[in-house]
Amino acid sequence: MTMRAVQSVFPERFVSEPAALRSRAAWLEERRTRAMRAFQSGGVPHRRVEEWKYSDLRSAIEAERAEAGEVIVLPSRDPFAAIAGPRLVVRDGSFDLPPTSHPDNAEILDLASLDDNAPEWVSRNFGCVLKSGMGQASLALMRGGAAIRIGRGAEARLHLRFLQNIETVHSRVLIVIEESASLLLLESHAGARGVANLGLEILLRPNARMTHVRLADPAPDAVMVEEIGVAVARDARYKAHFPQAGAKLSRLELAVKLEAEGAEAAVDGGGVLGGRLHADITTHIEHAAGHTTSTQLIKYVAGGHSRAVYQGRISVHKGADGSDSRQTAKAILTGERAEADLKPELEILADDVKCAHGAAVGDLDADSLFYLRARGIPEPEARELLIRAFLEEVVAQISEEDARAIVWNFIENNLPKALDEVA
């Protein structure tokens, strides 16, 4: 694959400089060549592609930047600093773990160092879970990343931190959680206003557990795409918390396949947007086997000219009887020019399933607002209180107390964004 050929097909800003990885692993290069071919047929998605209707990635990347050339580095304070545990860093798309800090109960590899002797848990799975278009791009164009394996029965807690100081980053992470093992992953991002395209592949073996807390606070003119593919085996559970702060374009796409009985996924997210920020959570949950469970709870508060997007597709495969899926998406608009696009989509091919879903866009509850004001709380303060109350339900899903407090703090810090243009 020649980078020059790539550059002529994609917007210049889409390809990272320094150039993408050239791996010594033939199997990997072959997969990346295939991924490139698959991606090239569609290219960078834009608003005429149905799944990207509310998130026009191509024009966000092509648009003139406010101050061209200069890259502003944001202070890289780690939001999870107070929580102990080994820290893995992916810097500008390359894995950056000092060799001494390897945790005992996890195997960790640098994707850039893979060769034809790569362990089977990597070569068998890497590039095979995430199939989305942008996922192909992150595979084909990646500068590097990490492969993480939590051994059978182990309990691990890891920080995964992405730092970005260059214009464009494509990066990949593979996580394999072996049978009956569990992982708490605290993912955070700090970086310049640039373009980031990250691909995460997660495999949960039977009875494995994962809690995934992701905090991203990109610059307001950053373009950030993260695609996560998760395969959940029998009796395994994937739990994800995705609070959003928004960016020029921020897309979090999650595809979960519940592969066998007892597999479970619980996803929540949303947050506070203002100004011209955009946040998109797009999910696809596949109930590929019977007696699988999924729950989703998404809540946005959108002020100013912001745009909040949730697209949630649930597919229940033929014969996946006894599946139970719940999906709730709500948005409150606090700005007259704000927009929320909530799009649930159900494809149910099994007969005996429970499926509850609801989506609603509205204003703050008038009775509650009056109640607070009648007790002396001025209107702006009362609104803020009700917005907190609205979002609290999302944060309450996080069972790890310290992580919950950090996420709540993150949301509270964003609250003023939604209230700026109330008056």
Added chain:
Amino acid sequence: MNLLEIENLHVSAQGKEILKGLSLVIRAGEVHAIMGPNGSGKSTLSYTLAGREGYEITAGRILYRGEDLTPLAPEERAAKRIFLALQYPVEIPGVTTMNFLKAALNAQRRARGEGEFDALSVLRLVRETAAGLNIPEEMLRRALNVGFSGGEKKRLEILQMALFEPSLAILDETDSGLDIDALKLVADGVNRLCAPDRAMLVITHYQRLLNYIVPDRVHVMTDGRIAAEGGRELAQELEAKGYAGFVRDAA
């Protein structure tokens, strides 16, 4: 002194006239009861007094301590010590009862130009007041009204009334849905707050509450007006005869 003077008040909500020339005078230190059937405009009166949006005064006026009340926002009325206990207190998840009480108390004090209470002073004040009303501390740590029983919600309304020390307290159907013990507790809370500088307006459908809160004056409200007025014996008469007689009389 006339604390509240309502003169020929006409109020419309959603384009429909609900109060049709209501007049009422309440002096400091008095307890007044307004009784009336469903749809007579009782709640419209209480919302109008509290300043809720959507209730349009088309004629008449409301004077509070001689001052026109109508241009004031609900929070400004609260700061001027008007308190409305609601029939259905709202549930607000994510905000603990204690934090809400602190926010409300300090917002009112701020608006009056008084110093704010620090967290410890609020805690002490709320604890003391709550203990007198049989409100366990555990309730104060829970989210505001979330999962509270009907009786607990009403007790919390009375707790707020005690904390905010209103000059005019309006109790809108505070008795609805309460069993006799809860009713006594609420009435006891109200009676303890009776003071020479404070007036109460008790709005109720039933005479039952007035066995425990004894009013100085009773007003019968039908079709957006006061149809009859009298002493406490009027409440008993209503209980015996029902509202039908008054509706006819008023016509």
